Amino acid sequence: MNRALAILLLLFSMSHGLAQGTVNFANGAAGVDAPVWLDRQGQALSGESWRAELFLIMTDGVKKRIRDATPFVNDRIPGYFMGGLTVVPEVAPGRAVTLEVRVFNLDETYEGISNPINVVLGGDKFPPSNLVGLRSWIVAPSTPQLSVLSTDGSLILRWKLEFQRAILESASSLLQPDWKPVLVDPQEKSGMQEVKLPATGEGRYFRLRL
Amino acid sequence: MSVPFSGGATSALKLRLGPFDNLYVWRDDRFQVLTYLPDGSWFPSEPNINVAEAFFVNLNQPTNWLVSTNAP
Numbered sequence: 001m002n003r004a005l006a007i008l009l010l011l012f013s014m015s016h017g018l019a020q021g022t023v024n025f026a027n028g029a030a031g032v033d034a035p036v037w038l039d040r041q042g043q044a045l046s047g048e049s050w051r052a053e054l055f056l057i058m059t060d061g062v063k064k065r066i067r068d069a070t071p072f073v074n075d076r077i078p079g080y081f082m083g084g085l086t087v088v089p090e091v092a093p094g095r096a097v098t099l100e101v102r103v104f105n106l107d108e109t110y111e112g113i114s115n116p117i118n119v120v121l122g123g124d125k126f127p128p129s130n131l132v133g134l135r136s137w138i139v140a141p142s143t144p145q146l147s148v149l150s151t152d153g154s155l156i157l158r159w160k161l162e163f164q165r166a167i168l169e170s171a172s173s174l175l176q177p178d179w180k181p182v183l184v185d186p187q188e189k190s191g192m193q194e195v196k197l198p199a200t201g202e203g204r205y206f207r208l209r210l
Numbered sequence: 211m212s213v214p215f216s217g218g219a220t221s222a223l224k225l226r227l228g229p230f231d232n233l234y235v236w237r238d239d240r241f242q243v244l245t246y247l248p249d250g251s252w253f254p255s256e257p258n259i260n261v262a263e264a265f266f267v268n269l270n271q272p273t274n275w276l277v278s279t280n281a282p
Contacts, residue, residue, distance in 0.1 A: 024243045026253075028230040030268035073253065082253040085243055127234040127241035130268070 021091045021121025022128035023099065025054050025067050025083030029130040035079025036103050036112065037138045044079030045072055045139065049106045052081040056088060057098040057116060069104075085128050093123030099131065103139050108162045109210060112139035144208050155199045158192045159208055166208040168195055174205055182206070212279045214261040220246065223259055225267075225275055232268040233257055 027034040036045045036052075051069035058064060070083040081103075091097055101114040114137050122128040144163040149156040157168060168186065171177040186193040219225045219233055227233075229248035234241045235257055245253045259265055 022240075024232070024245075026245060028247070029243075029245055030230060030232045030270055033230060033270075073247070076249050077247055082245060084245075084254060085240075122241070127232075127268075128243050130232070 019093050019124045021088040021093045021095055021097070022123040023054075023086050023088060023119060023121060024128040024130050025052075025070065025086040026081065027052075027101070027131065027134055028077075028080040028082070031132040032130050032134055034114070034131075034134040034136045036081075037079065037136060038110070039138055039140055045103070046075045046078035047072075050081075050103065051106065052083065052101055052103045054083070054086060055100045055102065056091070057100055063100065087123075088121055091121060093121050093126060096120050101131075101134070103137075104142070104162070105139075107165060109141060110139045111142040111162075112137050144210075146206060146208050148206065150199055153199055155197045157195045157197070157206060158189075161188060161191050161193055163208065163210070164193065166193075166210055168206060169209050170204045170206050172202065172204055177205070179207065179209070215279060216260045216263075217258060218256045219244075219259055219265070220250075220252075221256060224277055226273045227267070228269065228271050228273070231270055233265055234268070235259070235263070235265040 026032065027036065037043060038045055048071065050072045052072070053065055053069050054067035055063040056066050066088055067083055067086045070081050072081045088097060096118060099117045099119060102111060104111040115135050117131050117133045119129045119131060119133070144159045144166055147158045149158070159166060168182040169179040170182050171179045182195060182197070184195050184197060186195050215222070217223055220227060227246040229246065231246045233244045233246070235244070244257050247253055257265070
């Protein structure tokens with residue numbers, strides 16, 4: 001009898017331990033009305049190229065993507081995305097978390113980050129929480145950051161993975177620059193695009209062309 | 211005499227909702243969330259409420275929902 005009870009308790013605690021928090025990933029919901037705008041032109045985002053993704057901000061400040069790119073609704077309701085029920089992995093229902101939404105277009109030339117949103121997660125026997133506290137925000141032209149690291153006789157150039165179509169170019173001077181593509185295919189490494197070059201010859205300038 | 215009936219939350223049951231109101235219904239062992247959109251459509255689709263099935267709503271504004279039914 002006691003053994004059966006113990007097994008039941010174990011199963012109960014396991015099922016609760018496995019329960020994961022949920023949110024309603026949408027910028028239009030009860031208590032949420034936060035359309036996304038293009039630049040400051042007073043124009044809500046419309047068209048099929050816009051996407052939204054959801055990030056969990058961890059306690060150490062690191063952002064973890066928990067929902068992949070979600071398209072916007074349609075041109076009849078510009079400015080809004082509806083991702084619906086979204087599981088927040090490894091966080092229990094009822095826990096408070098901080099979330100953030102990134103909106104971008106498919107060729108990554110525009111992006112905008114929302115304000116941080118503090119929500120108590122739904123899930124288990126509760127409905128998913130809405131992103132209450134989310135405010136309207138704008139997307140603006142995005143610019144990739146190019147970092148350079150010199151190590152072991154090599155030059156490592158890195159930029160964010162999102163800018164996959166960016167072309168790395170180099171020039172020998174900035175006075176009359178002769179920008180030419182760097183003929184080395186970028187490799188994907190730790191969420192970044194990376195190009196490794198031998199650190200030989202004369203100094204060169206690098207840029208990313210979108 | 212009234213008889214039970216089922217159907218779409220707004221199209222058949224005539225539930226009166228406003229833009230971005232949410233409806234929750236227990237399906238597949240969890241609460242599904244559905245959103246009523248400003249153009250009168252639903253995301254992801256209009257919920258079909260079955261006879262004796264429960265649901266609840268989360269509204270931006272209070273609403274009145276009055277339904278009269280008659281036996282066919």
